[in-house]
């Protein structure tokens with residue numbers, strides 16, 4: 250490292266002191282430190298010349314120079330053809346006179362170099378004073394970028410400014426201005442997951458992050474990096490450790506990311522703290538899911554429910570921000586009276602929440618009437634439940650010949666759809682397609698599925714549709730059961746429908762799946778076993794099944810295969826004498842299994 254500028258005639262021991270500044274680190278987001286400022290002022294007094302230090306957004310000193318800042322050139326600052334962004338470097342320099350007002354050359358250097366901020370510091374008596382100027386992100390009528398200043402004031406005050414947050418707002422504002430010229434709305438996204446030491450989840454962090462990636466892509470984001478951290482528990486303030494956040498800050502610079510999504514729900518304060526440290530948009534899994542919901546909602550009620558969930562999510566999160574900025578006298582992103590504006594917003598949100606709740610209540614009553622009509626007509630109801638993208642809508646379409654929207658994306662369906670299906674016995678049942686479930690679904694989001702919830706609660710039978718081609722299908726099943734438990738419907742009679750078996754080329758896997766009680770393997774897309782599925786539904790409603798407990802010797806495997814085909818297997822155990830199976834068998838088929846029946850079985 251060398252000291253730049255006009256160093257002629259400067260003594261070596263002073264150059265050494267200036268050189269030592271390169272080794273000093275500035276905390277993320279803070280403009281500079283007392284240590285650096287004191288050093289700079291001390292040297293200024295000795296040589297009676299300006300001393301300038303250039304610092305990047307990681308808090309690293311990029312250059313130390315002596316002399317006039319208006320003639321400085323920084324190789325780190327690439328000449329940008331567009332006027333979109335700040336350079337990511339700030340200039341702190343001394344005024345030997347002690348008058349810290351920014352001069353015209355200071356301001357033109359700020360404009361030319363697009364500094365994050367230009368700061369002048371000086372000493373008056375024992376006081377360290379400073380002035381700061383930065384872009385507001387706005388332009389005047391002649392398209393000249395506007396500047397804003399603060400000071401002279403105490404250095405302490407300047408150090409309280411959160412530069413990360415400030416530059417984020419400026420960048421946003423600049424981008425907005427240039428939106429007509431450049432299309433740069435790509436969300437370059439970093440995914441972040443925590444690997445908790447004693448997590449109760451059956452999901453691996455890799456699987457969970459893979460799913461988060463799918464969610465982010467569904468929402469329209471482009472993934473540029475993924476970070477994980479192993480921890481005993483999340484950090485109260487930052488979720489991750491401080492060092493990790495610093496590492497991410499570096500990664501943001503490298504990848505030019507403008508958004509980070511955490512795989513778990515962040516508390517409002519964690520979200521805010523991370524945003525202040527990183528200066529980019531910070532979302533969590535919940536916000537991402539809400540965003541997808543918002544894009545997908547079609548029905549009036551669906552839209553209301555998503556909006557309600559969004560407002561409830563936003564409410565505790567609108568606070569604090571802009572404190573630093575309102576002290577700077579408004580400007581970037583704070584137009585309106587700072588805190589007052591937030592307060593108004595919050596009240597506004599609360600009344601909106603009330604309003605939507607009333608509307609939803611009214612719709613709910615209407616729906617209840619519908620349901621009562623349906624119930625009085627004595628038609629049995631089946632609800633399709635399952636992990637998102639497992640093929641519920643495809644199955645509804647296949648069973649009923651309808652054309653519900655199905656696609657290879659998470660949360661293709663938001664609003665429940667009910668169709669009638671005629672079974673072979675001419676019996677009619679109503680089948681309802683519902684929103685898919687997902688792991689780590691927060692409680693308040695579950696309530697956003699109210700329509701689904703009611704459908705599931707009122708159904709006579711659930712078909713749990715499982716994507717058997719997923720390696721982690723078991724974990725997905727667990728997650729569905731968890732949500733069903735939250736909906737207090739986990740005890741409903743359920744048929745496990747292993748879908749997409751056309752994608753399975755491994756018979757053993759299917760066999761293992763079918764040892765799950767009450768299960769059947771199908772392909773909704775390829776029309777495999779759909780008649781069998783209908784028969785099972787039929788049998789359930791006809792009450793034609795008899796529960797048997799069978800012991801099948803190991804050399805009579807074909808009986809087990811037959812059993813899986815025509816009965817609902819509830820449990821399978823292996824013991825010395827053979828396979829012990831509990832199954833619900835159609836009455837007319839009982840004879841085929843008589844010889845395996847355990848004595849205590851009663852028919």
Ligand SMILES: Nc1nc2c(ncn2[C@@H]2O[C@H](COP(=O)(O)OP(=O)(O)OP(=O)(O)O)[C@@H](O)[C@H]2O)c(=O)[nH]1
Nearest residue numbers: 638639640641642643656657660661662685773774
């Ligand atoms: N190979 C194969 N693909 C299937 C089968 N059933 C559905 N799919 C595909 O799986 C994807 C998801 O199907 P959907 O019916 O939209 O799934 P869903 O459960 O309704 O999903 P959400 O509404 O998003 O929760 C689509 O691309 C379907 O074509 C199947 O039996 N075999």
Ligand SMILES: [Mg+2]
Nearest residue numbers: 641642661662
């Ligand atoms: Mg669907």
